[in-house]
Amino acid sequence: MSTKLDTLQAALNAVLGDAVKRLDNLKGELTLTVSSADYVRVATTLRDHPELRFEQLQDLCGMDYSTYKDGAPSIYAEGPRYCVVSHLLSVAKNWRLRLKVFATDDDLPMVASLNEVWSSANWFEREAFDLYGIIFEGHIDLRRILTDYGFIGHPFRKDFPVSGHVEMRYDPEQKRVIYQPVTIEPREITPRIIREDNYGGLK
Template structure:
């Protein structure tokens, strides 16, 4: 495994060079971070370069790093996009990360033209985090309804949300109303009894 990762690391460094902004090798996996400006080009090179040949995008997701600033050790951008790539030809995997340069308008290039499996993944990251993908031809919500306000996976989104849906029998349709759930703290009940579960 170590020799395989050594080969992948040296190949990535040779092909991408200074486009690699950060390189992390941990737990048998490699994570490469690139700038938003280089993201689309790097994606094409990772797919098309015969020595790498990452022909498959397994997953793409958004991340919100806003809570990392709480301990004072993180000063980077709030949002990032992480892709997990697979080369069937070489039997290796890679994690590719790109940070959105603007926290107020998180935007990176779409890689849907590189890997068409990115289509719904990018829509999901847009829906849940509000990350925009430049060049995506059908960027609309995929998990929440079209009238939903906000992005529920952002760390500052309230747990109970802003509105709730219910069916109104008088209007004979679904309506939105302010959230009626009262916030409360639930303390779990701990059961302690001798011979619990039949163990002696």
């Protein structure tokens, strides 16, 4: 396995050159980080270059690194908040790659769409837009895919309240579903753990 990863790592460095911002080989997986300016060009090269041939985009998701400053690896402690992570597969070469790109603006996170490179990116990018608010420039139909049409906010952002902002219920008087402010009071539950000496006969 390590020989195959070493071969892929060497090929990525040789083919992409300066477009490689980071290339991490951790736990038997390669993670390639590129700048948002090079994102589409690198993705196209990963798909088309005969030494790489990543024909399939198997997954794409958003990430919010805003709380990674608290005890997280130093590479995420500073820098942009939002990231898009893609998982690629080469059937011809039988290898995989994780591709990462960070949005440069935390207030309006935006990266280019990969829909023209891999058509499977379509719904994945819609999901990342819906849940994280990441805008995919050039996407053919960027709209919510999981939340309701009138939903406000992006529920996978770290600053989104767990209980949400509104709740939905059926009103028998109006004979329809209505939205209202959340009635659940926020609270923090800390479990109480009691350990007895010699519990279960163990010392």
